[in-house]
Amino acid sequence: MTQTLSPGAPTEPQGPSRRTFLKWSGVAAGVAGLAATTDLGMPDPAQAASTEGLADADRTVWSACTVNCGSRCPLRLQVKDGTIVRVLPDNTGDDTLGNQRVRACVRGRSIRQRIYNPDRLKKPMKRKPGTKRGDEQWEEISWDQALTEIADKMKEIKAKYGNEAFYVQYGTGTLGSVMSCSWPPNATPQARLLNAFGGYLDHYSDYSTTAITQAYPYFYGAWVNSNSFDDVSHAKLQVMFGNNPLETRMSGGGHTFVTQEIKRKHGVRTIVIDPRYSDTSVALGDEWVALRPGTDAALIAGMIYVMVEENLHDQAFLDKYCIGFDEAHMPEGAPVNSSYRSYLEGKGADGVAKTPEWAADICGVPAATIRRLAREIANAKPAAITQGWGPQRHANGENTARAIFLLACVTGNPGIPGGGTGAREGAAGLAIANPFYTELVNPSEKIISCFSWLDAIDHGPQMNTFNAGVGVKPKPGVRALKVPIDENMQPENTSLEVPIKAVFQYASNSLVNQTGNNNESVTILQDESKCELIVTTDIMYTVSARYSDYVLPGTSTSEEFDYHDGANGGPMAYGIVSEQAIEPLYETKSIFDICTELAAKLDIEQEFTGGKSREDWLRLTIEESRKKDPELPTWDEWKKMGIYRRNAGPVIAMKDFREDPQANPLSTPSGKIEIYSERLAKMAKVWEFGVFRPVLAGDVIKPLPEFVATWEGALEAQENKDYPLQVIGHHFKGRTHSTYGNVKMLKEAHTQTAWMNPTDAEQRGIKNGDAVYVFNERGTVQLRAYVTQRIIPGTVSIPQGAWYKPLPSADFSLPKGADGKHPVDIGGSVNTLTSLHPTPLAKGLPSHTVLAQIAKAESGALEKIEDVYYKPYSANAAGISKED
Numbered sequence: 001m002t003q004t005l006s007p008g009a010p011t012e013p014q015g016p017s018r019r020t021f022l023k024w025s026g027v028a029a030g031v032a033g034l035a036a037t038t039d040l041g042m043p044d045p046a047q048a049a050s051t052e053g054l055a056d057a058d059r060t061v062w063s064a065c066t067v068n069c070g071s072r073c074p075l076r077l078q079v080k081d082g083t084i085v086r087v088l089p090d091n092t093g094d095d096t097l098g099n100q101r102v103r104a105c106v107r108g109r110s111i112r113q114r115i116y117n118p119d120r121l122k123k124p125m126k127r128k129p130g131t132k133r134g135d136e137q138w139e140e141i142s143w144d145q146a147l148t149e150i151a152d153k154m155k156e157i158k159a160k161y162g163n164e165a166f167y168v169q170y171g172t173g174t175l176g177s178v179m180s181c182s183w184p185p186n187a188t189p190q191a192r193l194l195n196a197f198g199g200y201l202d203h204y205s206d207y208s209t210t211a212i213t214q215a216y217p218y219f220y221g222a223w224v225n226s227n228s229f230d231d232v233s234h235a236k237l238q239v240m241f242g243n244n245p246l247e248t249r250m251s252g253g254g255h256t257f258v259t260q261e262i263k264r265k266h267g268v269r270t271i272v273i274d275p276r277y278s279d280t281s282v283a284l285g286d287e288w289v290a291l292r293p294g295t296d297a298a299l300i301a302g303m304i305y306v307m308v309e310e311n312l313h314d315q316a317f318l319d320k321y322c323i324g325f326d327e328a329h330m331p332e333g334a335p336v337n338s339s340y341r342s343y344l345e346g347k348g349a350d351g352v353a354k355t356p357e358w359a360a361d362i363c364g365v366p367a368a369t370i371r372r373l374a375r376e377i378a379n380a381k382p383a384a385i386t387q388g389w390g391p392q393r394h395a396n397g398e399n400t401a402r403a404i405f406l407l408a409c410v411t412g413n414p415g416i417p418g419g420g421t422g423a424r425e426g427a428a429g430l431a432i433a434n435p436f437y438t439e440l441v442n443p444s445e446k447i448i449s450c451f452s453w454l455d456a457i458d459h460g461p462q463m464n465t466f467n468a469g470v471g472v473k474p475k476p477g478v479r480a481l482k483v484p485i486d487e488n489m490q491p492e493n494t495s496l497e498v499p500i501k502a503v504f505q506y507a508s509n510s511l512v513n514q515t516g517n518n519n520e521s522v523t524i525l526q527d528e529s530k531c532e533l534i535v536t537t538d539i540m541y542t543v544s545a546r547y548s549d550y551v552l553p554g555t556s557t558s559e560e561f562d563y564h565d566g567a568n569g570g571p572m573a574y575g576i577v578s579e580q581a582i583e584p585l586y587e588t589k590s591i592f593d594i595c596t597e598l599a600a601k602l603d604i605e606q607e608f609t610g611g612k613s614r615e616d617w618l619r620l621t622i623e624e625s626r627k628k629d630p631e632l633p634t635w636d637e638w639k640k641m642g643i644y645r646r647n648a649g650p651v652i653a654m655k656d657f658r659e660d661p662q663a664n665p666l667s668t669p670s671g672k673i674e675i676y677s678e679r680l681a682k683m684a685k686v687w688e689f690g691v692f693r694p695v696l697a698g699d700v701i702k703p704l705p706e707f708v709a710t711w712e713g714a715l716e717a718q719e720n721k722d723y724p725l726q727v728i729g730h731h732f733k734g735r736t737h738s739t740y741g742n743v744k745m746l747k748e749a750h751t752q753t754a755w756m757n758p759t760d761a762e763q764r765g766i767k768n769g770d771a772v773y774v775f776n777e778r779g780t781v782q783l784r785a786y787v788t789q790r791i792i793p794g795t796v797s798i799p800q801g802a803w804y805k806p807l808p809s810a811d812f813s814l815p816k817g818a819d820g821k822h823p824v825d826i827g828g829s830v831n832t833l834t835s836l837h838p839t840p841l842a843k844g845l846p847s848h849t850v851l852a853q854i855a856k857a858e859s860g861a862l863e864k865i866e867d868v869y870y871k872p873y874s875a876n877a878a879g880i881s882k883e884d
């Protein structure tokens with residue numbers, strides 16, 4: 001079942017010999033300066049006419065970068081003697097909106113260093129019997145042995161616990177593919193395999209948007225985007241809350257291009273609200289509003305207070321389209337003084353007026369600035385208000401997300417050109433069918449939040465809807481409410497029956513590294529009486545691989561062919577068909593082949609493949625899509641063109657609702673925008689906190705999008721003497737999460753550092769570039785400090801995704817307050833500091849809610865960091881085939 005380049009091509013795995021590889025990497029590096037493109041830059045117009053890339057390459061094939069950065073870039077891979085020697089960007093389209101050339105960013109252009117990386121997994125591996133998960137003692141075994149043992153264990157677990165003991169882990173490393181897709185979980189080969197095997201426990205939401213995904217149903221009824229970024233041309237003002245497309249959507253034909261092109265042509269004034277002076281503030285911002293993390297809802301309450309006081313709010317919009325803003329527009333039966341206006345005026349339960357002065361104390365933005373911003377945002381008609389997902393990745397991120405929606409509504413912006421919903425920007429796209437995944441359905445009814453799996457391993461059968469957010473399975477493709485609610489709007493309770501006993505993870509580094517609290521995660525996973533089987537398929541020897549029982553070497557996108565959906569933040573809809581550039585390296589296999597072979601061992605091969613090959617399924621995918629959209633190219637045409645694009649025009653979100661709310665009601669119970677949610681009011685009464693973890697400040701469900709002071713939030717930071725600094729972990733250009741995090745040249749260009757304000761640094765005797773410890777009760781990391789005015793005082797940012805590398809604490813001179821209980825993470829993973837305490841409603845990640853302390857490290861620490869940082873991560877694991 002190995003994918004071959006053409007009939008008759010050798011099917012045995014072929015790694016490039018070290019000699020061939022060195023020869024061609026040498027040539028490629030040597031000619032980089034002469035070619036029409038460089039590995040890091042844009043095409044050089046002066047040389048565009050000359051031969052592009054390597055003149056005597058055997059062939060150039062379309063491929064793609066399929067990681068989860070929110071962009072999707074085609075790559076043209078040049079192949080010589082079976083080895084990829086150059087990576088070229090898109091050379092089609094141009095620089096007009098709707099026909100954009102989709103230029104890959106620095107990461108995509110360094111993909112060769114990821115394909116031929118010393119950390120590449122080469123053979124199936126089994127944790128040596130008698131060793132602990134994480135001991136990194138491996139036995140290389142044959143595929144047959146690996147899959148036979150996994151199948152036997154699966155049968156045993158199924159017989160003992162049933163199918164809900166199987167879990168497909170969250171993972172987004174190849175979400176940009178169809179046949180190799182890793183997300184959404186129910187549209188992955190592993191899910192199809194488990195469906196054929198009798199089902200598995202599914203999860204809802206995702207690590208990107210757990211809080212906002214569960215906030216949506218109670219405000220807008222369902223997920224809506226905001227208008228696309230090209231539509232900002234019609235806005236008078238752009239306001240971005242924690243939205244950083246210039247770093248999180250780096251494709252040169254995508255959001256980065258669209259936002260800058262609109263700014264260049266239309267000059268729309270842009271305000272960026274972020275604790276950091278992000279790359280987006282640098283490139284697009286006319287004003288940076290620095291606020292304390294987790295306080296947007298307070299800032300917004302302060303602004304809306306001014307709008308109401310000065311009658312600048314859009315009362316007509318609120319009356320016609322919303323419920324809950326004032327006492328005259330409340331659902332029947334809501335208590336008196338429970339409207340948002342009552343909350344502002346101090347008539348609600350807390351009795352406090354939400355004046356700009358009140359807000360300033362919380363968020364750190366001066367009251368005068370709040371007044372000025374309120375007037376400007378209310379008077380700019382229309383205003384394009386968007387949020388990234390940083391604001392909601394907090395302890396009560398659900399309320400923050402709704403508060404930003406609310407600002408868009410109070411200013412009357414949803415559904416009109418130049419306006420928006422306060423959600424993240426939308427974009428044009430192609431509607432691609434997905435027959436491989438829709439055909440076989442998961443018989444299991446239960447579903448948990450994506451962040452609850454460690455709890456379900458630990459104490460699954462005690463978890464239910466009210467204490468842990470256990471839900472019932474949504475309809476495929478519907479990102480909606482998972483908490484069942486009866487006809488009287490009363491929530492119903494559902495329980496898990498068995499714990500998770502088997503975890504399958506593919507293109508994911510979320511076992512340990514991307515979930516949170518690395519040290520606690522390791523402790524839960526090391527108890528083999530809990531989770532009995534962990535199977536990881538990846539291309540790299542990742543942090544998660546270290547803690548697995550079986551590690552299966554997967555192929556990378558360049559060793560496969562597939563279809564990839566585009567994403568650009570603007571009017572262009574596009575998709576990419578990639579060709580296989582090289583034979584699978586070493587003994588790697590595609591996830592389709594792995595699942596097919598495992599299915600055979602489970603006697604369900606026919607059910608899994610449906611009697612079709614990988615290519616048959618891809619052809620069917622395009623054929624089915626063409627039934628709905630006949631303009632799309634056929635599979636064979638698409639293969640030749642690589643990228644297909646068309647201008648689909650701007651997205652104006654909620655246009656139908658704005659034009660006729662009676663004919664196009666929302667899916668909320670009232671059909672309107674619900675500023676006050678009766679369902680949340682009812683859920684608040686039955687929701688239980690503190691069953692598995694202590695109840696902390698902010699563990700509440702509020703019917704209104706009010707500010708909630710949370711555990712380890714801005715207010716606790718001011719009280720906490722031991723850990724007074726708020727820590728966030730922004731998404732970083734050096735990596736996509738952990739992916740590309742072991743590419744040496746990217747590490748050199750984008751070093752892992754803790755961003756901190758000079759005020760905080762001076763107080764601690766820390767200078768730019770010093771090695772520091774950042775620590776709290778959950779762990780200690782060691783990394784370099786980046787002392788900069790680009791972050792608000794009192795806040796530190798450690799870019800998320802660095803590879804957790806724990807070393808014994810006895811080898812370090814720990815500062816006061818850092819306990820020796822935990823190892824010291826010298827890789828600088830922010831998840832060594834984060835908590836597993838879930839958000840109240842969504843049971844989601846609170847990744848950006850952390851308090852910690854910083855201290856300067858002992859001399860010699862910097863050298864130690866450097867030494868570990870630049871080494872392959874597989875260097876010290878026993879039993880893994882190393883580079884020859």
Ligand SMILES: Nc1nc2c(c(=O)[nH]1)N[C@H]1C(S)=C(S)[C@@H](COP(=O)(O)OP(=O)(O)OC[C@H]3O[C@@H](n4cnc5c(=O)[nH]c(N)nc54)[C@H](O)[C@@H]3O)O[C@H]1N2
Binds near residue numbers: 170538542731738
């Ligand atoms: N503290 C903190 N933690 C966070 C976040 C945060 O903001 N702060 N953000 C969260 C978010 S939004 C997300 S989406 C998650 C992401 O978490 P993950 O989805 O786990 O993301 P990655 O770390 O990129 O892991 C992807 C894996 O896919 C593998 N992979 C890449 N390409 C290929 C391929 O071609 N073939 C195969 N077989 N494998 C491949 C990579 O080697 C990598 O191990 O992290 C979350 N974690």
Ligand SMILES: Nc1nc2c(c(=O)[nH]1)N[C@H]1C(S)=C(S)[C@@H](COP(=O)(O)OP(=O)(O)OC[C@H]3O[C@@H](n4cnc5c(=O)[nH]c(N)nc54)[C@H](O)[C@@H]3O)O[C@H]1N2
Binds near residue numbers: 278291733736
């Ligand atoms: N280069 C790169 N690009 C990526 C990724 C990556 O790892 N690297 N990951 C991709 C993925 S899967 C996702 S989900 C997206 C993530 O996209 P986002 O979730 O939007 O990214 P973040 O960096 O978490 O947050 C965006 C901004 O919010 C700020 N912020 C943090 N807390 C707050 C707050 O309380 N209030 C306000 N107003 N701002 C706050 C941060 O400083 C940051 O600048 O990015 C995608 N793109």
Ligand code: SF4
Binds near residue numbers: 067104108
């Ligand atoms: S990381 Fe994202 S922006 Fe960069 S090449 Fe890959 S898909 Fe494009």
Ligand SMILES: [Mo]
Binds near residue numbers: 068207208209
């Ligand atoms: Mo994400």
